[in-house]
Amino acid sequence: MASPSTALPGRHGAPGSGARRERRASRRFPAVDGLAIIGLSLTLALTGCTEKISEQDDVTMPTSTGSTASTLVTSAPLETATAAQTLPVYWLGRSNDDVFLFREFFPTAATDDPIVAALHTMMSAKPSDQDYFSLWNTPSRLGASVSAKNVITLDVSADAFGQKMDQGIADRSVSQLVYTATAAAAMAGLIDASSAVQVTVLVDGHTGFNAFGHVPLDKPLTRNPAFVAPVWIIDPANGSTYRTLPLKVKGQGVSPTGTLAWSLSHVKGGEVSDTYMTGTVSIPQGPNELGEFNFNLVPPPGSYQLSVYIVDPLVPGRQLGLDNKIVTISQP
Template structure:
């Protein structure tokens, strides 16, 4: 019987941290951005957006601005984008990542807009996760050579009356989603420290969620991420031979172990990993495994400060050279 790593992760019980690790490259065809003054680099509603863009071109031009808006047709090349949800871990609210198919949501001209739109319209697979945004059918986005990402959202995306904690978490949900997408699709300059400028119907420095003024760019706060992340391998074809397994854990997570399972759920390799404390206070881990062609599930687990199990899962396809 096939292991549940190859089925919906929402069916796995007793889990505090779940994320699907996968490759994230998506190129979508053009459509018009939302109303109001467009951010720098966004195609205005009266202008024609490109009909399509090859993945290689998007990755080769990180400084080129893009634009996106949901609500018109698109041609999808590859479709996985990272989307972050709010959820509870260790008694605190954290951000949990799922890789989602961009075709689940409204169409957009670039992967950043696609991911931001999914943030508002898609339902998390894991029952304990939630979004703090209201659904909208259009999102605009652009990137600049210094790593600034501008996202233009309709006013109705911002739920009224969120308390201060949830409003902060909502903005971090957006910041993590769009910066992770920009990074994974090659839309950020190398070594850039991305920040996110949020516009509301094309206007800067608006008040949102009833109490928050958008007068400063957002930066992703790593302390809000789930306790354990699997970073590699990313889903997609890997040549047979050595496959790297790596990731990071928040401070206080220890006894990190890994396992590789075949499609029948049998463990083909596994063990513990040594960890290294990084400058940002997180703990990194890395190991390697030799794999023959086939499709595998990858799992990492650890113990948090309270003795509970934290976990992350991914999948990888190994192909013959």
């Protein structure tokens, strides 16, 4: 990836480089008595808690984004149960002047509690895509349980909330917690994905904590669809290298027309240069419906920036909900 002095246009700069550049970029547990707890009620005793150092623009966001992309996602369906031992983790990421939630997957051991493991990764690990970020601190304690009423209860130590941020980022960070917990529970088959699921957050065993100084945790929480990225590229992963073709592109998006635009640009000497090819891809669900998109590319060997976005119907040339990845095609 590019060094701070040669950061790619449209990409975030490396940590410490100043202001951010524009965004570039089943295992089931048996049910028990109806009033009992199902799944694991587990507390992690974590040591070596360290605070993350965040860039100033990560902790703030505009009060008004002026982007229609932030209102496109109106529902946020749960992930589906799977036997694969992977952890879904949501991160924050910038697109245009807004901040959205993006998901990555991480490996896990079969013996791990899926909810606790996913949240611990979210609070302690780094995203695979360097354009994503998280402002949670590693907690000294973290527990999770699931009731027969489809309620996930989390118990987090107060030291996880040490970062300073504004209201907008605080709202999104709490949603990041909710999305990660519900995704992990759904993929592990711990909840009924066909019914509404709620998340109750306790801090040191108590309700009513004011998260990050802005969000009272005094009632059950649900997924807020407005925070889901309107476009995100799931595959290929940022920085990946492929030796076989076609390059299979997979992602999730929504647009007023049911169509997204994409481009593939050369990357030379750490800089994005000329556009090699462009095109469009349809979202099978149609206009204004969130759905998965797929298309294949067969470029010659080289490094490229893959971009997928919504064409702004009001401003020609403006790219809404922009997400992109750097990918290398090598000789077979």
